[in-house]
Amino acid sequence: MIDVTDFLTEAPSAFREKTGEQLREHAAQALTRARRRSTTLTDAVADEDLVRQHSKLMSPLVWDLAHIGSQEELWLVRDVGGREPLRPDIDDLYDAFRHPRADRPSLPLLGPAEARRYVGEVRAKAFEVLERAPLEGSRLTEAAFAFGMITQHEQQHDETMLATHQLRKGEPALHAPAPPGARSGPLPAEVLVPAGSFLMGTSVEPWALDNERPAHEVGVGAFFIDTTPVTNGAYTEFLESGGYDQRRWWSDAGWEYRTAHDIGAPRFWRREADGWWRTRFGVDERVPAEQPVVHVSFHEAEAYAAWAGKRLPTEREWEKAARFDPATGRSRRYPWGDEEPTAEHANLGQAHLSPAAAGAYPAGASALGVHQLIGDVWEWTSSDFHGYPGFVAFPYREYSEVFFGPEYKVLRGGSFGTDAAAVRGTFRNWDYPIRRQIFAGFRCARDASGV
Ligand SMILES: [Fe+2]
Numbered sequence: 001m002i003d004v005t006d007f008l009t010e011a012p013s014a015f016r017e018k019t020g021e022q023l024r025e026h027a028a029q030a031l032t033r034a035r036r037r038s039t040t041l042t043d044a045v046a047d048e049d050l051v052r053q054h055s056k057l058m059s060p061l062v063w064d065l066a067h068i069g070s071q072e073e074l075w076l077v078r079d080v081g082g083r084e085p086l087r088p089d090i091d092d093l094y095d096a097f098r099h100p101r102a103d104r105p106s107l108p109l110l111g112p113a114e115a116r117r118y119v120g121e122v123r124a125k126a127f128e129v130l131e132r133a134p135l136e137g138s139r140l141t142e143a144a145f146a147f148g149m150i151t152q153h154e155q156q157h158d159e160t161m162l163a164t165h166q167l168r169k170g171e172p173a174l175h176a177p178a179p180p181g182a183r184s185g186p187l188p189a190e191v192l193v194p195a196g197s198f199l200m201g202t203s204v205e206p207w208a209l210d211n212e213r214p215a216h217e218v219g220v221g222a223f224f225i226d227t228t229p230v231t232n233g234a235y236t237e238f239l240e241s242g243g244y245d246q247r248r249w250w251s252d253a254g255w256e257y258r259t260a261h262d263i264g265a266p267r268f269w270r271r272e273a274d275g276w277w278r279t280r281f282g283v284d285e286r287v288p289a290e291q292p293v294v295h296v297s298f299h300e301a302e303a304y305a306a307w308a309g310k311r312l313p314t315e316r317e318w319e320k321a322a323r324f325d326p327a328t329g330r331s332r333r334y335p336w337g338d339e340e341p342t343a344e345h346a347n348l349g350q351a352h353l354s355p356a357a358a359g360a361y362p363a364g365a366s367a368l369g370v371h372q373l374i375g376d377v378w379e380w381t382s383s384d385f386h387g388y389p390g391f392v393a394f395p396y397r398e399y400s401e402v403f404f405g406p407e408y409k410v411l412r413g414g415s416f417g418t419d420a421a422a423v424r425g426t427f428r429n430w431d432y433p434i435r436r437q438i439f440a441g442f443r444c445a446r447d448a449s450g451v
Contacts, residue, residue, distance in 0.1 A: 008197060010215050011333040013204040014340075015143050020135050027130055027147035030421050034154035035123060037350065037419065038068060041161045044173040047112045053105040055167040057437055062115050063094070063104045064157045064164075069119035070094035072126055072150050075395075080146045081129035086121060097398060126150075140395055148207030148421075149395070155419040162350060162417040163437050165281055166268070172282035179347055179356030179416070182290060184371070187227045187359055191369045192448055193317065195222040198324040199331040200316055201388050202426045211400040212426040214390045215331070218316050225313055225321045226443035228358035228371045229379060230304065233289030235296075236276060238304045239265060249306040254299030257434050267295040267436040281353050290357040292377045292441045298409045298433035301380045301442035310444035315383035315410045315428070317445055318373070322413070323425040325367040334425050335366035335373045341420045346375030349419045355441070356416070375418070377441030378411040378429060385410050385430040403430055415439035 050062040140146045202208045203215040244264045269278045276287040323331040345364040347356045355376040365371045385408040393401045408430040414423030417439045
């Protein structure tokens, strides 16, 4: 038998066959798609809803909008383009590191009309820069990286704005078709991932961010991982069995958090006489048993896993289950292969406003047979957020490095609210273990020593 670990390789660069013109076109389309989403999210509500703070956890939507423009101006217009600033006077207002979210409503922000005009002007200038910028010569311009970074930044704020919509009270403002139901036959509960090394991270994905780099070999012991994310139906069993009241399932920090905030169910759930209901973007509905659970903290995920006799996967286990092809020793760009996500592969891009049923994306399964790793819900892992061996901050320390440490847990795979531009097999997200307003769920794992 061939030992594939002798020739671990990484999927080739996504842009290897693109000419300069195709790269510019690709970047322009990605930027345009992001803007279409930002516009939908901000046009969906009245101006007073744009300037209001719907939760202390979130910025007013109008802050996100102008901040998107401000970052685009800084990186594309001024840095790559070398052009004069449009609005140097507002740099400070939209610097996320200077003003915590809770304080943002009291700042002298641009109003809705002004913010819309500003982002439009910046975008026109950014397109002028894109037409002429060299696509090589510096890491920022190589393969249009800065344009990819700004696209991802806007899409990340679009997901943040979607979370603000979820926290907003009032009539539904967003509409989308229901996600697909299960389309695969009965799936095994777990998949065995055999012991062995694989190549984690990337050194060639052109728009990968600093924390995804470089590719490096890691050894992983044999483990079982759930075939799909944990569903509402399974989670309800934990709830109904008194899981939130039994200290033994919770870590010290988790129990302290659960008791201090009197948490007894996923966020946005409530108990009615006839069962569990939830509010989803202003719509009241019965909790759908077949969909992955969403709006649970790391602590809740960890408690569920303990109750189920399992644990959360480490980040490297998650990535191996997602990317490793045991037949070739290669780490794929996505679970299903190297091609960009389509509607058949994954529930992404706010095409639907909820996770899809477990088993809804058979075409998106990984080589090892694990389903729905990309899309539907971000998945909590047990890992703290750290740089990979050989990490180099780029283009600035505040992108990732300042968040490294035990305070943040890594989430993987993206949610229904994440655009394809802002997730891939190597993409890493991080957040505090108490966070519940994000579109996060989880799946479980367990050791398979001796297998
Ligand atoms: Fe930002």
